[in-house]
Amino acid sequence: MISLLPKPTTEERELCQKAKDFSDRFIRPTAVDDEKREHFRKSIFEGLAKLGLTAISLSQEWGGQGGSSRAHYSVLEELARASAAYSITVGVNQLVQGALAEFGTPEQKSRFLRPLAAGTYLGAFSLSESHSGSDASALKMSAKHTTGGYLLSGTKMWCSNGGLADLYLVMARTGGDGPKGISAFLVPKGTPGFRVGKKELKLGLQPSSLTELIFEDCFLPESQRLGTEGEGFRVALSQLDAGRIGIAATALGLGLEALQKVWTEGIKQCSFDFSEGVRGQFAEYFARLQAVKALLVLTAETKDQGARVTALASHCKLLASDLAMAITSSAVEAVGFQGIIPSFGLERLMRDAKALQIVEGTNQIQQLVLSRELDKMVSS
Ligand SMILES: Cc1cc2nc3c(=O)[nH]c(=O)nc-3n(C[C@H](O)[C@H](O)[C@H](O)COP(=O)(O)OP(=O)(O)OC[C@H]3O[C@@H](n4cnc5c(N)ncnc54)[C@H](O)[C@@H]3O)c2cc1C
Structure with a gap:
């Protein structure tokens, strides 16, 4: 099994082993079929939750494991090796936990964070x-004041876990233009006036749904606003770094899986000896994966020390998702016809990798974030 340094901590090793055992038993056997049928198995999410893998870095006070971010991201990487869609599901779920942990009232935490x-x-x-x-x-969805709460109207797009989730963290406009006019709301499924709209057909990540959310005069009491009025964009941004590191971990998992497949099954399937050129190309990919893993571990540890990791998270997301795209695409090519056969399991990795270059801020946006960091550095 190809693995990356640094050596895992005891916590990481134990949690990743649990994730691997679970994936081998319950995710891998149906991964190709689930992808074809765009089928999400809630039982898989529930099974991962029972093993304590869906709330690793949440404090024990609210029912989490009180573990490290490093362990959480290593588990996402491990899950992505079997199915990036489940890694995304767990990652998104963790963002909602993170926002509630940081901005929730004790009542909101009891009601929403514990479940x-x-x-x-x-x-x-x-x-x-x-x-x-x-x-x-620049979002437009409105949340108008009314007696005792707000009326939400408008349409949200591209919501991962849409139609599958029990709780939606939704950003809507309570004030004027710009970030200060935005507030965050907790919307349980089944709230009158709220429904899930069209499910998008997409290139990859098929078991993970991506839907519209439609709000038609949907009443929410004040007790379901997360944070103060006008604080919604801050709530959203508070989870952006975590989300980007999560995508980087998922991308690392995809890249490693593609490398492993080429180096083991790919070589066996080919009718010719793998040329030194191809071996060299994948050996270099291994070195690049190793470098991105080291950066990700540094980022996760820095985050746990409470330091700002916006630039590091952007570095990780940009490098890891571009690398995953390069490796998976080369892998499909390297094994010839097998590369485009779903049952061989490589083309799915390539399609999933493409989506990772877009989600949580496109890679051009990561370049923009990093350009601004460079500007700050030279002017300080
Ligand atoms: C798999 C997947 C899951 C997702 N899940 C969620 C979710 O759960 N919740 C959610 O809210 N959203 C989700 N999204 C939406 C995602 O956040 C957006 O797709 C992403 O932010 C890009 O926005 P856009 O699609 O409107 O592209 P646009 O913003 O229209 O960008 C189009 C192109 O223009 C470039 N561009 C835009 N602005 C600039 C700029 N200032 N400088 C340089 N280039 C620029 C972009 O890089 C891109 O190449 C998901 C998307 C995907 C693909």
Whole structure:
């Protein structure tokens, strides 16, 4: 089994072993079929929750494991080796936990965070709208004051876990233009006036749903606003770094899986000896995976020390998802016809990798974030 340094901590090793055993038993056997049928198995999420793998870095006070971010991201990497879709599901769920842990009232934490920690609730995070993906603070969905609460109206787009989730963290406009006019809301499924709209057909990550969310005069009491009024964009941004590191971990898992497949099954399937050129190309990919893993571990540890990791998270997301795309695409080519056969399991990795270059801020946006960091450095 090809693995990356640094050597895992005891916590990481134990949790990753649990994730691997679970994936081998319950995710891998149906991964190709689930992808074809766009089928998400809630039992898989619940099984991962029972093993304590869906709330690793949440504090024990609210039902989490109180573990490290490093362990959480290593588990996402391990899950992605079997199915990036489940890694994304667990990652998104963790963002909702993170926002509630940071901004929730004790009542909100008891009502929503505990079931999220236990895995009886699955969370979804909804910021994007049709005209405001990269430019998220331009969102238009309105939340108008009414007696005792708010009336939400509008349509959100591209919500991962849409239609599957029990709780949606939704950003809507309570004030004027710009980030300060945005507030965050907790919307349980089944709330009158809220429904899940069209499910998107997409290139990859098929078991993970991506849907519209439709709000028609949906009443929410004040007690379901997360944070203060106008603090919603801060709530969303508070989870952006965590989300980007999660995508990087998922991308690492995809890249490693493709490398492993080429180096073991791919070589066996080919009618000719793998040329030194191809071996060299994949050996270099291994070195690059190793470098990105080291960066990811540094980022996770820095995050746990409470330091700002915006630039590091962008580095990780940009490098890991571009690398996953390069490795999976070369892998498909390297094994010839087998590469495009779903049952061989490589082409799915390539399609999944493409989506990772877009989600949680496109890689062009990561370049923008990093350009601004460079500007700050030279002017300080
Ligand atoms: C698999 C997947 C899951 C997702 N899950 C969620 C979710 O759970 N919740 C949620 O809220 N959203 C989700 N999204 C939406 C995602 O956040 C947006 O797709 C993403 O932010 C890009 O926005 P956009 O699609 O509107 O592209 P656009 O913003 O329209 O960008 C189009 C192109 O223009 C470039 N561009 C835009 N602005 C700039 C700029 N200022 N400088 C340089 N280039 C720029 C982009 O890089 C891109 O190449 C998901 C997306 C995907 C693919």
